[in-house]
Amino acid sequence: MTLTAPTGVTARALAPDLARGFMLLLIALSHAPAFVGDWDAGPAALDTAAKFIKSLLADNQARDMFVFLFGYGLGQLAHSRQARGGDWASIRSLLRRRALWLIVIGFLNTVVLVPIDIIAVYGLTLLVLAPLVRARDSVLWWTGLLTLVPATLLLAWQSVVAQAKPVNMAEFMEPTFAAHLVAAIPSWPVETAISTIMVVPGMMLGIWAARRRFLDEPERHLPLLRRVTVVLIGVAVAGRLPAALLAAGVWTPTSVPVSWAVAVAHDLTGYAGGIGMAAAVGLVAVKVRPGRLTTALAALGQRSLTFYLFQAVVWVVLFYPFTLGLRDGVSFVVTFGIAVGVWLLSIVLAEWLRAVGHRGPAEVFLRRMSYGRPKR
Template identity: 30%
Template sequence: MNQPAPIPPPKPNRATQQRLIVPDLARGTALWGIALANASTAWIVNDWTEDHTRAGWSVGGVRPGNLLDEVCAVLAAMFVHVRGLPMFSTLLGFGFGLVAASLARKGYTSKEARRVLLRRYGALALFGLAHMLLLFYGDIMLTYGLIGVLLALMFTLSGKVLRIIAYTILTCFTLLGTLGAAATYFFEDTAAGMDSPGDFASLSAYFAANFRGGLLMLVNQPFAVAQLGALTIIGYLWARERVLIDVAEHRKTLITWTVIGAAVVLCIGLPWGLAAAGVLPPELEMPFYMLNQGFGMFTGPGILAALALATDSLRNEVPAWARAFVALGKRSMSGYLAQSFLFVAIVMPFSLGLAHDAPVSGQLGAGTLVWLITLALAVLLDRAGKQGPFEWAHRHVSYGTTGRIEPKYDRVQIPA
């Protein structure tokens, strides 16, 4: 093929002339989930995460008989862990599709478009590598950049081939999660505790340990790229086929994915949370945790589909309640990177030490505080009409001095 498969131009109406609300709203919301998940799996250290015999270890720890912790454990299992990351991965593909379509409309051949896409996502990978080694070993931007580079090499493939690739990968990882759940239920639990930055007394000790952790995370990149890349392909196909743009036309697809996502939340997330809270037998916590690692990936497209259905009646008008979410979604890279700086400043023992050694309720509170600060900063930038600083830097590295995709030629406008 000589040209990438562009997204068909929208019909000239008021709704499609505006920026889509769903991607920005989803990114702003997903950043909340990512902050909550990272707070309990990476930033805040306690005895629960290292001891799988204690109830609630998988969600950050539950104090026996504490109703707040028990409720937070259920909510975290249902709506936090392996929820925001899959949704962001699907959105990565959708955004890739919009960029590819823009390049096609502006006269770029597939070869020229591929060079632009490689530069854009290669730059994202470099941003992520620096973030991983210098500040937060659990960075995801490196993975996303590598996924974008791979997708740039195959974005002209047919939808059928791309679907086969995506669903084969998802099936394999789902089977692995199922096998892992069975193994942990029928055999002795030998899984290691979750990684964390640790209980550091100084900033220099943190940086040194984080660098070592980042080097270890590099080994995991092929697996992360494969698993999250499958969701990115689905998002790319949704952009090609206008699934989030023409909601009415694709309502059946969106409803199907919404049901799939809800099924994972209710059939896996809920019992996992109840086991973590001590309502169900504790020996079920690890198996459902493992099941969620595999099946949880399906909640990414599911949550995105639910948001598209729920906001279709808005016709891309941003209501007052959504403005802050959308402002953060437009600056999602800056918001994501700001979380690392804020977690270091707020929860590390050598800084404020907020929620240090806290159970799940304190961890979710700290994660929410970090997210709210980024939300407020995004609103201030939005009111000032400013991009996020890292969005600005990324666009200029990717596209040159103008920070945008320049057309290869001026199209002749034909009156409708």
């Protein structure tokens, strides 16, 4: 199969990559605590502060930033292919190949590494909704709004259940790697299919935003980006604060309706916060001076798939019984330190890959499978 080569790294806009690099920190903060058995094992004040921060900043907000940027990337891809003379049939075929290989990567991530995966969910959603990448703006908005209701209710249901009994991955870890390899397979298809509804709203808005190049050319959209940043992050903080205080143990819901109201507010405004943070990074990209830190963080964002999987590798190595088995040996707040350390190490490794002229291995694989061998 011979296809036109994809856009090179040098042609990428700064803001989306900075946003993806920062997003990986939020994902690490969200995921790392899920692999320890006792969330109250450390100093009470520090564990309480970490739980508050995790709920306010990361839970059901890191993913929403991720999916917005995923949709934005789809919009960028469609724009670049059209600008280079590609017709819709070839673009749709490319998107579907990409979707299928995302499903494969996500399945392997779930089975071999950790059963906390969003990659296959993205792939399945794209496979089903690929025609919407070129849909009218009104279709994108209505699709996003109509799916926002069931998506929020599904997330809120999960949150209400977690309020009653927090669930972490430590409870489901298998004692051997062989058992681990088969444990997640039975539930993977259903969980992946159900989870697609949660990513549609952010994906639709990301595609719409990419058409207007809000993050590709943030200097042209400064007033809008400022309003979006202030309003959406403000809404997110207000809506998510009750749940964050609940997670920290400051208060306890008095009834089931209150539990649901807190959960709905937290998860609904997570969409606002994720998009608001992406807009904030757009503002930073305009003001920041080029330098080693900016370049390194952007390099991480360019390789976000690779380092999302890298995080999963680290969680397996550190926490599972058949590896280092730290699930019962560290506290909640220590996992925050681990998460930050993994993110910083990711920046260093991504910058090294950039310096030697290599994409991330996951990006290389996905591009090769999606595009085929480029023309010489």
